[in-house]
Amino acid sequence: MRVGIVGLPQCGKTAVxxxxxxxxxxxxxxxxxxxxxxxxxxxxxDRLDALAQMLSPKETVAATIEFEDIGGVFSHLAGGERSGQxxxxxxxxxxxxxxxxxxxxxxxxxxxxxxxxxxxxxxxNQELLLADLEVIEKRLDAIERDxxxxxxxxxxxxxxxxxxxxxRLAVEQEEGLRAVQMTGPEQKMLRSxxxxxxxxxxxxxxxxxxxxxxxxxxxxxxxxxxxxxxxCAKLEMELMDLEEEDRAAFLADGGLMEMASGKVIxxxxxxxxxxxxxxxxxxxxxxxxxxxxxxxxxxxxxxHTDMEKGFIRAEVVGFADLAEAGxxxxxxxxxxxxxxxxxxEVRDGDVITFHFSR
Ligand SMILES: Nc1nc2c(ncn2[C@@H]2O[C@H](COP(=O)(O)OP(=O)(O)O)[C@@H](O)[C@H]2O)c(=O)[nH]1
Ligand SMILES: [Mg+2]
Numbered sequence: 001m002r003v004g005i006v007g008l009p010q011c012g013k014t015a016v017x018x019x020x021x022x023x024x025x026x027x028x029x030x031x032x033x034x035x036x037x038x039x040x041x042x043x044x045x046d047r048l049d050a051l052a053q054m055l056s057p058k059e060t061v062a063a064t065i066e067f068e069d070i071g072g073v074f075s076h077l078a079g080g081e082r083s084g085q086x087x088x089x090x091x092x093x094x095x096x097x098x099x100x101x102x103x104x105x106x107x108x109x110x111x112x113x114x115x116x117x118x119x120x121x122x123x124x125n126q127e128l129l130l131a132d133l134e135v136i137e138k139r140l141d142a143i144e145r146d147x148x149x150x151x152x153x154x155x156x157x158x159x160x161x162x163x164x165x166x167x168r169l170a171v172e173q174e175e176g177l178r179a180v181q182m183t184g185p186e187q188k189m190l191r192s193x194x195x196x197x198x199x200x201x202x203x204x205x206x207x208x209x210x211x212x213x214x215x216x217x218x219x220x221x222x223x224x225x226x227x228x229x230x231x232c233a234k235l236e237m238e239l240m241d242l243e244e245e246d247r248a249a250f251l252a253d254g255g256l257m258e259m260a261s262g263k264v265i266x267x268x269x270x271x272x273x274x275x276x277x278x279x280x281x282x283x284x285x286x287x288x289x290x291x292x293x294x295x296x297x298x299x300x301x302x303x304h305t306d307m308e309k310g311f312i313r314a315e316v317v318g319f320a321d322l323a324e325a326g327x328x329x330x331x332x333x334x335x336x337x338x339x340x341x342x343x344x345e346v347r348d349g350d351v352i353t354f355h356f357s358r
Contacts, residue, residue, distance in 0.1 A: 001065055001066065001095075001272050002038075002065075002066040002068055002093045002095075003094065003095045003097050004090045004092075004093035004095075004097070005069050005096070005099060006070050006073050006086075006090060006097070006098055007100060007120075007124060008073065008074065008101070008111045008120055008124055009071075009074060009109075009111050010101065010108055010109050010111055011099045011100060011206060012099055012103070012206040012234070013069055013071065015237050016069075016097070016099050016204060016233040017037060017039065017068075018233075018237040019231070019236035019259075019261050020261050020264060020265060021039030022039075022240040023039050037068065037069040038066060038067070038068050038069075039067050039069075040064050040066050041064060041065060042062035042265075043063040043064065043269050044062070044262040044266060045062060045276060045287060047276075047278070048060065048062055048278065048285070048287050050319075051280070051285055054322075055280055057284055059285070060285045060286070061285070061287065063287040063289045065265060065268060065274075070090055070093075073127055074111075075112065076130070078111045078113075082127055087196070091196065093199065094272055095201060095202070095271055096196070097202050097203075097264065098201055098202070099204045100117045100120050100121045100124070100204070100205055101117065101206050102206055102230075103206055103207055103209075103211075117205065118218055118220050125174075125176075126174070129197060135193050135195070136167050136171065137168070140164050140165070143160060143161045143164070144161075147161065156189075159189070160190075163180075163182065163189065163190065167180055167195075176198070177195050177197045200271040200272055202226055202228075202264070203224055203228035204228065204229050204230075204264060205221065205230045205231065206232070206233045207232050212232045213254060213255055215230030216230075217230060229263050229264050229267055230260060231260035231263075231264060232260070236260060239251075239259065273292045274289050274292075275289070275290050275346070275347070276288065276289060276290075276349065277348075277349070277350040277351070278319070278349075278351045278352070279303065279351075289302070290302060290346060293345060294346055295346065296313075296314040296316075296342055296343070296346055297342035299352065300314070300354045303354070306356070307354050307356045309356075311354065312355040312356055312357060313340065313341060314340045314344060314353070315338070315339060315352065315353040315355065316338050316339075316340050316344070316346075316350050316352050317350070318350055319350070321336040322351055
């Protein structure tokens with residue numbers, strides 16, 4: 001699962017990317033548009049930490065999620081153009097983290113002339129809408145040509161035309177495509193277009209160094225779902241270069257509990273509808289990622305296709321039950337460890353031992 005980091009030039013995308021991944025991407029280079037970077041990060045999870053404490057495994061492996069630094073989305077309001085490469089990269093992402101500049105820094109060029117988070121956010125949204133509109137119009141033109149011909153798929157084309165016209169209307173009214181009511185088959189019909197305004201999204205407010213202790217959240221951002229995450233990307237990026245101890249000391253000094261990067265990673269995971277389950281096998285504790293609604297057999301398949309094919313049953317204990325019992329043995333004594341079949345819908349936080357035939 002990949003999250004694309006987008007925003008107007010100089011809003012701090014690369015700083016956010018570096019803060020999230022610990023990478024050292026080039027910064028501040030105006031028009032360094034086409035340099036795309038990918039990074040895999042561990043998803044922080046208190047439950048995994050607690051399980052590691054309880055089980056003392058030799059090795060603990062967290063769930064991961066991928067971030068991509070996507071440069072090149074300019075605002076036509078500032079006389080710039082979107083790069084096709086940026087849009088294509090974003091279409092390949094499963095969700096997006098939209099970065100909005102809130103920090104004042106006279107040395108950093110301001111694309112819209114001044115620091116104005118709401119205007120910047122709206123300008124970015126407009127670019128996403130326009131990118132979708134281009135696809136919609138191109139496709140509608142092609143359909144209009146084809147429906148006049150006696151092609152066998154005429155009925156399907158007409159159906160698509162109806163949906164796309166609704167989409168065009170929504171975009172023209174500056175609403176994202178999520179505002180369009182679509183049936184399952186209609187959603188499927190449009191899936192290959194990978195519309196940007198259909199993607200789950202998270203907003204990051206890139207605040208200044210002096211604002212981290214109590215970051216200002218403009219009123220207009222307060223209603224966003226999920227709530228926007230304030231973050232001082234530059235500071236957090238610099239903190240990534242410190243040893244963990246020094247970092248913790250720095251945070252404590254500033255009266256901060258945790259870095260915002262952890263929240264961003266966690267929120268990205270959630271906005272994608274992802275869940276974690278845990279396994280403890282051969283002294284290795286591991287978190288695995290599944291989509292909500294995955295059954296036990298499908299979850300086994302995340303680990304190995306052989307486990308899915310040979311699935312017999314799953315021994316399951318919920319994290320909360322296990323934490324309360326304090327050990328697997330005690331959880332079992334309390335009857336909290338259940339046997340589940342292949343259709344069991346795995347819950348977030350389940351600790352699972354799979355039984356399968358080889
Ligand atoms: N003062 C300050 N500067 C920042 C912050 N975040 C980014 N910058 C600076 O803004 C410039 C643009 O950041 P960059 O990450 O390259 O933006 P991008 O174009 O969106 O990738 C760089 O010079 C950064 O050092 C911040 O939180 N505070
Ligand atoms: Mg950049």
